[in-house]
Amino acid sequence: MLHIEHLSKSFNGRPAVVDLNLTIGNELFVFLGPNGAGKTTSIKMMTGLLHPDSGKVTIGDYDLLQNPMAAKKLFGLVQEQPALYEKLSPREFVLFIARIYETPHADAVRRMHQLFEIFEIEKRAHELIEDFSHGMKQKVALSAALVHEPRVLFLDEPTVGLDPKAARNLKDMLRGLVNRGTTVFMSTHILEVAERMCDRIGIIHQGNLIALGSLDELRHKVAAEGASLEDIFLQLTGSVDQTEVAQFLDKS
Amino acid sequence: MLALLLKNRLTSWYNSLRQGEVKKRRRRILGHIGLTLVPVVIFLNILFVYKTLLAELPDGEQWLHFIFSSSILGLFLMLLFSGLTIVIHSLFLSKDLTLLLSSPISRRTIFQFKLIDAAITNSTLFFAVGVPLILALGLALHLSPFFYIYALMAAMLFICIPVGLAAALAIGLVSIIPAKKAKNIATVIFSLLSLLLWGGLQYIRPERIHPDSHMYSTETIRFVQQKSAAYVSYFPSQWLSDALFAFTSSDFTAMATNLLLLTSLCLALYVIATALLQRAVRRDLFSGQLTSIRLKSNDLPVRPQTVARSGMRNSLIFTLWLKDIKLLLRDSRYTMQIFLYAVIMIVFPLIGSNREAENLGALQPYFPYLYLFLFSSLMAGSWASRLIPAEGLTFSYVLCAPQRRRTFLLAKILASASITLLCGLLAMGVMHLIDPAPLFITFHVFTALLAIIIGSSGVGIVSGAYFANFKWEHPKRMLSSGGNMAYMISIFLLLGLYALVVFLASVFLTINITLTLLLLLAALLAYSGTVLSEKKLDYQEWLY
Numbered sequence: 001m002l003h004i005e006h007l008s009k010s011f012n013g014r015p016a017v018v019d020l021n022l023t024i025g026n027e028l029f030v031f032l033g034p035n036g037a038g039k040t041t042s043i044k045m046m047t048g049l050l051h052p053d054s055g056k057v058t059i060g061d062y063d064l065l066q067n068p069m070a071a072k073k074l075f076g077l078v079q080e081q082p083a084l085y086e087k088l089s090p091r092e093f094v095l096f097i098a099r100i101y102e103t104p105h106a107d108a109v110r111r112m113h114q115l116f117e118i119f120e121i122e123k124r125a126h127e128l129i130e131d132f133s134h135g136m137k138q139k140v141a142l143s144a145a146l147v148h149e150p151r152v153l154f155l156d157e158p159t160v161g162l163d164p165k166a167a168r169n170l171k172d173m174l175r176g177l178v179n180r181g182t183t184v185f186m187s188t189h190i191l192e193v194a195e196r197m198c199d200r201i202g203i204i205h206q207g208n209l210i211a212l213g214s215l216d217e218l219r220h221k222v223a224a225e226g227a228s229l230e231d232i233f234l235q236l237t238g239s240v241d242q243t244e245v246a247q248f249l250d251k252s
Numbered sequence: 253m254l255a256l257l258l259k260n261r262l263t264s265w266y267n268s269l270r271q272g273e274v275k276k277r278r279r280r281i282l283g284h285i286g287l288t289l290v291p292v293v294i295f296l297n298i299l300f301v302y303k304t305l306l307a308e309l310p311d312g313e314q315w316l317h318f319i320f321s322s323s324i325l326g327l328f329l330m331l332l333f334s335g336l337t338i339v340i341h342s343l344f345l346s347k348d349l350t351l352l353l354s355s356p357i358s359r360r361t362i363f364q365f366k367l368i369d370a371a372i373t374n375s376t377l378f379f380a381v382g383v384p385l386i387l388a389l390g391l392a393l394h395l396s397p398f399f400y401i402y403a404l405m406a407a408m409l410f411i412c413i414p415v416g417l418a419a420a421l422a423i424g425l426v427s428i429i430p431a432k433k434a435k436n437i438a439t440v441i442f443s444l445l446s447l448l449l450w451g452g453l454q455y456i457r458p459e460r461i462h463p464d465s466h467m468y469s470t471e472t473i474r475f476v477q478q479k480s481a482a483y484v485s486y487f488p489s490q491w492l493s494d495a496l497f498a499f500t501s502s503d504f505t506a507m508a509t510n511l512l513l514l515t516s517l518c519l520a521l522y523v524i525a526t527a528l529l530q531r532a533v534r535r536d537l538f539s540g541q542l543t544s545i546r547l548k549s550n551d552l553p554v555r556p557q558t559v560a561r562s563g564m565r566n567s568l569i570f571t572l573w574l575k576d577i578k579l580l581l582r583d584s585r586y587t588m589q590i591f592l593y594a595v596i597m598i599v600f601p602l603i604g605s606n607r608e609a610e611n612l613g614a615l616q617p618y619f620p621y622l623y624l625f626l627f628s629s630l631m632a633g634s635w636a637s638r639l640i641p642a643e644g645l646t647f648s649y650v651l652c653a654p655q656r657r658r659t660f661l662l663a664k665i666l667a668s669a670s671i672t673l674l675c676g677l678l679a680m681g682v683m684h685l686i687d688p689a690p691l692f693i694t695f696h697v698f699t700a701l702l703a704i705i706i707g708s709s710g711v712g713i714v715s716g717a718y719f720a721n722f723k724w725e726h727p728k729r730m731l732s733s734g735g736n737m738a739y740m741i742s743i744f745l746l747l748g749l750y751a752l753v754v755f756l757a758s759v760f761l762t763i764n765i766t767l768t769l770l771l772l773l774a775a776l777l778a779y780s781g782t783v784l785s786e787k788k789l790d791y792q793e794w795l796y
Contacts, residue, residue, distance in 0.1 A: 105566070
C-alpha cells in the first residue's frame with residue numbers, strides 16, 4: 001500500500017533523511033526515533049508536504065510526485081500539533097475536509113457523528129475550535145483524518161494530549177482500521193503504545209533507518225531475548241551513561 | 253529583580269538585532285532605520301509650519317501655541333489608545349506571563365516590569381512625533397539648550413501618563429470583556445483616532461495657514477480655539493504644552509506648577525493602577541490564563557442537519573469560499589480591519605476635494621470616486637494576499653488536499669472580492685445619499701469598481717503565495733519581509749495600468765467599451781494571478 005524508495009532530504013546541506021526504503025502493507029507500522037531523527041520530515045515527504053531531494057513515494061498504485069491528486073485521495077494525516085481552522089466548529093471543519101476529499105455529504109455526516117461519539121466531541125460539535133484544549137483539538141484532527149475513510153493513515157504523535165480514555169479508543173480504532181484493510185503509519189515517542197500495538201517497527205536515527213522488523217525480530221537483532229522496546233531503542237540509538245546521571249544527582 | 257527583568261528584556265532586543273535569521277535581522281534593522289527617518293521628516297515639516305506661522309502671521313506665537321498644544325493633545329489621545337492596546341497585550345496576553353507568574357517573583361514586580369515595558373514600547377510614537385514637535389519648537393523660537401533638558405524631564409513624565417491611564421482602563425475593561433476583544437476594540441479606536449487626526453492635520457498644512465492661500469480661514473481656527481479652551485486645560489497634554497511655553501516667557505511659577513501637575517498625576521495613576529491590580533489578582537484576572545478561562549465559548553446555533561445538498565452549495569468552490577468568509581467574519585481582528593477599510597472608503601471621498609477635477613472632461617463625473625477606487629484596490633489586494641497566510645499552519649490541509657490548488661486560490665480571490673465589493677457598495681451608497689449621481693454614472697462606477705477589485709485580488713493573491721509567512725504572531729507579519737513592499741508596488745502598478753487604459757480608451761473609445769476592456773483586464777489578471785500562485789504553491793516546502 002505504501003512504498004518508499006531511496007527517499008532523501010537535507011536542509012542546508014545537513015541530511016535529515018538518508019536513503020529511506022520501506023514497504024508497508026496492511027499493518028500498523030510504528031516509526032520510532034529520538035528527537036530530530038527525521039520522523040516528521042519522512043512523514044512530510046510521504047504526504048507531499050515536503051519535496052524529497054531524491055526518491056519515490058507510492059501510495060496505492062499512485063506515485064505521489066507524478067500523480068499527487070490520486071495519491072492524496074488515499075490518505076489521511078494527523079500532525080503532531082493539530083492545525084485546525086480555529087474559527088470553525090468541529091462539525092463545520094470535519095464536513096469541510098470531507099467535502100475536499102469528495103466524500104458524499106450523507107456519508108460524511110454519518111461518519112462524522114460516529115467519530116464524534118467515539119471521541120466524545122458530539123456535545124461540543126457546534127462550539128468554535130479555538131476554545132478547545134490540545135487534546136480536544138487532537139480529537140477533531142483525528143475525526144477529520146478519518147472522515148473520508150482513508151486507505152493509508154499517517155499519524156505523527158497522535159496520542160500526545162489525549163486523555164487515557166481517548167487514547168484507548170484511538171488504539172482500538174487503529175487496530176480495527178488495520179483489520180479492515182487500512183495501512184497505519186504512526187510515529188510516536190510512547191514506546192508502550194508501540195510495543196503493544198504495532199505489527200512492525202522502524203527505528204530511525206540521524207536520518208538513517210537503523211532497524212526494521214517486528215518486536216521479536218528487533219530483539220533478535222540486538223541479541224536480547226525478552227528485552228523491552230525501550231531497551232532495544234536505547235541500545236540502538238545510544239543513551240546517556242547512567243554513571244553521569246548518578247554523578248549529577250550526587251553533586252546536586 | 254525588576255532590574256534583572258529589564259536587563260533580560262534589553263538583552264532580547266539586542267539579540268534580535270545581532271542574532272537569528274539574517275532576513276529577520278535585516279528587517280528589524282531596516283525597521284529601526286525607518287523609525288529614525290519618520291521623525292526627521294516630521295521635524296522638517298513641522299519646523300517649516302512653525303517658521304511660516306512666526307514669519308507670516310501677526311500673532312504667530314499665539315497660533316504656534318495653539319497648534320503645538322493641539323498636536324500634543326492629539327498625540328496624547330493616540331498614546332492613550334495605543335498604550336491601551338500595548339498594556340492589554342503586555343499585562344494579559346504576552347507569552348512570558350505564565351513563566352513570570354510561576355517564578356518566585358512578586359506580582360507587584362511583574363506588574364511594574366510590564367508597565368515599564370509597555371511605557372517604553374508606547375513611547376516609540378512619542379519619539380516619532382512628539383520629539384520632533386518639541387525640537388522644532390525649540391529651534392523655531394531660538395530657545396537655550398536648557399529648554400531641551402527641561403523638555404526631556406517634562407516629556408518623560410508625560411509619556412508615563414497615557415500608560416498609567418491605559419493600565420487602569422485595561423484592568424477595568426478586561427474584567428468585563430475578554431482581553432483579546434478589549435485589545436481589538438482599543439486598536440480600532442486608535443485607528444479611527446489616527447484617521448480623524450489625519451483629517452484634522454489637513455487644516456494645519458502650510459498652504460492653508462498662509463494668509464494668501466484661498467484655503468486660509470481665520471474664523472474656523474479662532475472658533476475651534478475658543479470652544480476647546482474650556483476643556484483642554486484638564487488634559488495632561490495642555491500641562492506639557494503650558495510647561496514648555498512657560499519656559500519661553502521665563503515664567504517659573506507656571507513651569508513648576510505644570511511639572512508638579514504632571515508628576516502628581518503620574519504618581520496618582522500608579523497608585524490607582526496598583527490598587528486595581530490587587531483587585532484583579534484577587535479575581536484571577538492577572539493570571540496569564542485569562543483568555544482560556546474567561547472566554548465563553550461561542551455557542552453556534554444548532555441547525556437542523558442537512559443530509560442532502562444540491563446546486564451551488566454542493567460545489568467545492570462555494571465550500572471553500574464560505575470557509576474563507578467564515579474565517580474572516582468570525583475573527584474580530586479581521587472584522588475590525590474590514591470595518592476600518594469600510595470607514596476609510598466612506599470618509600475619504602467625503603473629505604477629499606474635487607476642485608482639481610475641472611480639466612478631466614468626460615471623466616469628471618467619476619472623479620469623486622477616485623478614493624473609493626484606490627482604497628477598494630488596496631483592500632482587495634490586501635485581503636487576497638493575506639487569505640493565504642491567514643490559514644496559518646492549517647494551510648497544510650490545502651497542500652495535502654486532493655484538489656487543484658487553483659480552486660483554493662480562486663475561492664480566496666472571490667472571498668476577498670466579495671468582502672471588498674460589499675464595503676465599496678456601502679461607500680457608494682453613502683456617497684449617493686449625500687450627492688446623488690445619475691443612474692448610468694452609478695452603473696459605470698460599479699462596473700469599474702468590480703474590475704478594480706477583481707484585478708487587485710488577482711495581483712494580491714500572487715504576493716500572498718510568494719511571500720506568505722504561515723507562522724505569524726501578528727497579522728502585520730503575515731507576509732514575509734519584502735512581501736508588503738512587493739504587494740504595494742504591484743497594486744500601484746496595477747492602478748497605473750488601469751489609469752492608462754482608462755485614459756487611452758477615453759480618448760479613442762466610448763465609456764462602455766472602456767469598461768468592458770477593464771473587466772476583461774481584471775479577468776485576465778485574476779486568471780494569471782491564480783496560475784502564477786499555483787505554480788509557487790506546487791513547490792511549497794512545508795517547514796512548519
